[in-house]
Amino acid sequence: MTKLEGTKVRVRFAPSPTGYLHIGGARTVLFNWLLARKSGGKFILRIEDTDRSRHVGDSVAKILDDLRWLGMTWDEGPEAGGDAGPYFQSERLSLYNEHLARMLESGDAYYALETPQELETMRENARAEKRILSYDRPSPIPTIEEGEAAKRDRKKVVVRFKMPDEDITVCDDILGDVTLKSGQIEDFVIQKSDGFPTYHFACVVDDELMKITHVLRGQEHLMNTPKHVAMQRSLGFTTPHYAHMPVIFNMNGSKMSKRDKEKALKNGDPPPEIDVNDFRVAGYLPEAVVNFISLLGWNPGDDREHFSLGELVETFTLDRVGKTNAKFDREKLLAFNTNWAASLDFGLLFKAFCDFLSASENIPQEIRDADEKKLREALKACSGFRIFPDVIKKVGFVFASDNDIEFDPKAVKKVLAKNENAGYAILDHMITRLEALADWSVGSIERLINDVCEARDIKMGNVAQPLRVAVSGSTISPAIGDTLVLLGKKSTLARIRKCLMNREPK
Ligand code: GLU
Numbered sequence: 197m198t199k200l201e202g203t204k205v206r207v208r209f210a211p212s213p214t215g216y217l218h219i220g221g222a223r224t225v226l227f228n229w230l231l232a233r234k235s236g237g238k239f240i241l242r243i244e245d246t247d248r249s250r251h252v253g254d255s256v257a258k259i260l261d262d263l264r265w266l267g268m269t270w271d272e273g274p275e276a277g278g279d280a281g282p283y284f285q286s287e288r289l290s291l292y293n294e295h296l297a298r299m300l301e302s303g304d305a306y307y308a309l310e311t312p313q314e315l316e317t318m319r320e321n322a323r324a325e326k327r328i329l330s331y332d333r334p335s336p337i338p339t340i341e342e343g344e345a346a347k348r349d350r351k352k353v354v355v356r357f358k359m360p361d362e363d364i365t366v367c368d369d370i371l372g373d374v375t376l377k378s379g380q381i382e383d384f385v386i387q388k389s390d391g392f393p394t395y396h397f398a399c400v401v402d403d404e405l406m407k408i409t410h411v412l413r414g415q416e417h418l419m420n421t422p423k424h425v426a427m428q429r430s431l432g433f434t435t436p437h438y439a440h441m442p443v444i445f446n447m448n449g450s451k452m453s454k455r456d457k458e459k460a461l462k463n464g465d466p467p468p469e470i471d472v473n474d475f476r477v478a479g480y481l482p483e484a485v486v487n488f489i490s491l492l493g494w495n496p497g498d499d500r501e502h503f504s505l506g507e508l509v510e511t512f513t514l515d516r517v518g519k520t521n522a523k524f525d526r527e528k529l530l531a532f533n534t535n536w537a538a539s540l541d542f543g544l545l546f547k548a549f550c551d552f553l554s555a556s557e558n559i560p561q562e563i564r565d566a567d568e569k570k571l572r573e574a575l576k577a578c579s580g581f582r583i584f585p586d587v588i589k590k591v592g593f594v595f596a597s598d599n600d601i602e603f604d605p606k607a608v609k610k611v612l613a614k615n616e617n618a619g620y621a622i623l624d625h626m627i628t629r630l631e632a633l634a635d636w637s638v639g640s641i642e643r644l645i646n647d648v649c650e651a652r653d654i655k656m657g658n659v660a661q662p663l664r665v666a667v668s669g670s671t672i673s674p675a676i677g678d679t680l681v682l683l684g685k686k687s688t689l690a691r692i693r694k695c696l697m698n699r700e701p702k
Contacts, residue, residue, distance in 0.1 A: 203409055204238070205231060205235040205237025206237055206409050207237065207239055207240065207412060208241070208406060208408050209268075210243075211244065212395075213244075213259065216255070216472065216474075217262040217471060219469075219471065220444050223492050223493070224412065226489055226490060227412050230490075230509060232271070233509045234509050234510075234512055240406055241272070241283060242284075242285070242402060244395060245284055245285055246394070247395065260275070262473055266472065266485065266486055285398045288402070289392070292398055292401055296355060299355075299430060301340075302430065305386060306334075306337045306356060307346065307353050307354070308385075315331070318331060331356075343355075353389055355386050356386065357385075357397070358383055359383050362378050363375055363377050368439060369410075369437050370517050396424060397427065400424050400433065403433075404428070404434065408436050409436055410514075411437070413439075414443065415440045415441060442521050445521050445522065445523055446523075452524050476552070477555050479552050479584030481533055481536045481540065483504065483544070483548075484529065487532055488528070490503055491522075492522035496511050501532075549575050556585075570594070574587070574591040574594055574682055576678075577591060577675070577679070578590050578591055593669060598690040612666075612699075613700065617699065619665070620699050622648075623662050626648070626659065627693065630692070636681065638681050641677045663680070667683055
């Protein structure tokens with residue numbers, strides 16, 4: 197029985213504040229969160245901000261916001277607090293120093309005094325001899341006193357971990373046993389010359405002090421784990437369960453990365469969505485994104501694909517996370533979103549729509565300022581859309597002022613001017629009929645259109661399309677009854693009048 201058995205699951209997500217949350221990071225959060233929720237354990241959020249040079253301004257706030265958008269609530273961490281805090285590594289220096297002193301004392305770590313030039317020479321030699329490892333452990337190793345004296349002399353001193361001369365096996369819950377032969381990792385830096393710990397060291401100390409039982413992270417960290425295990429042994433720490441998740445690839449086989457955006461821009465292509473925030477402002481639903489990323493490396497064992505967060509909590513198990521790389525199929529995500537938009541509870545859909553309107557940059561001001569009731573009705577009238585920008589395309593005109601409607605010349609030609617202005621003739625007739633309509637409801641508008649169609653022996657489209665072009669300027673809008681009710685009688689009539697005034701003389 198390992199020390200961990202019988203203890204409550206405690207998992208963590210440990211982002212470095214270097215920008216927005218990447219979609220791969222979101223998958224890491226999700227799997228950790230699911231494991232915690234499933235087992236009645238705790239999900240901890242820890243901010244790994246010890247690399248001051250990589251710190252990006254307000255990224256912590258952005259990451260927290262993205263997590264909230266995804267529905268990933270944390271039990272301990274920034275804002276939530278908790279007994280194992282502080283949860284920002286930059287506020288935990290004294291804890292790291294305590295354990296660092298122990299390692300220096302035991303001889304498992306040492307002050308390294310090489311100058312940058314000396315390190316460069318080591319690297320050059322390694323390159324010339326085609327060796328991967330370049331750092332040569334000093335002999336003799338500097339004593340603690342020598343290290344401290346060098347520090348007092350303001351020399352750039354780091355602390356390195358003395359990598360033990362033994363094979364290290366990581367027992368990975370997904371990959372099985374992964375052994376790294378001795379001699380494959382050089383003595384690595386655990387405290388930088390600015391006094392901050394490196395990621396490896398801070399992570400190991402915090403995983404112990406925060407009583408983390410399972411570390412689920414991307415496979416790109418697999419080669420870090422032997423370093424972590426070696427330090428845990430040196431410090432007498434418990435080794436948590438490790439599970440390294442498959443890497444996420446683009447459909448063309450390249451690794452999905454933040455750099456894909458720069459590459460696309462360089463080629464003059466629109467940048468693909470990569471960060472959680474990109475998907476948010478592009479008009480995806482959090483439910484669809486969560487559902488989609490849950491299947492990046494995990495499967496339920498049957499062909500079921502539609503999962504709410506609650507259903508994932510019920511169904512998710514770590515033993516169904518695979519070893520093979522996951523593919524990020526954007527067409528599939530779009531299909532998931534379409535499905536979710538059609539099936540989601542309307543209250544949640546509307547909430548997500550409002551979030552999209554405030555998060556996205558290209559929303560016309562009149563839509564941002566629109567009243568809630570009208571927005572709700574507009575969204576209701578737009579069933580069958582893929583992502584929220586489709587809604588804007590379909591009903592955006594409703595929110596414009598009547599004078600600003602511009603008529604798409606192609607639509608005018610095809611729907612109004614064709615057959616000797618047949619569409620305009622319908623509008624001439626409809627304007628008086630609509631003016632006389634007392635009950636401005638979908639039912640009575642549809643009845644009126646039906647009556648006109650029957651009386652003239654024409655199809656519904658022959659009436660609905662001219663009306664649509666007149667009130668929206670284009671051939672795209674929700675069902676005609678919904679469209680006119682959304683607009684209201686006054687605007688409908690004003691727009692038809694404007695359209696008729698624009699008629700080209702024959
Ligand atoms: N701060 C690390 C990262 O953002 C965390 C890695 C880990 O989970 O240990 O990649």
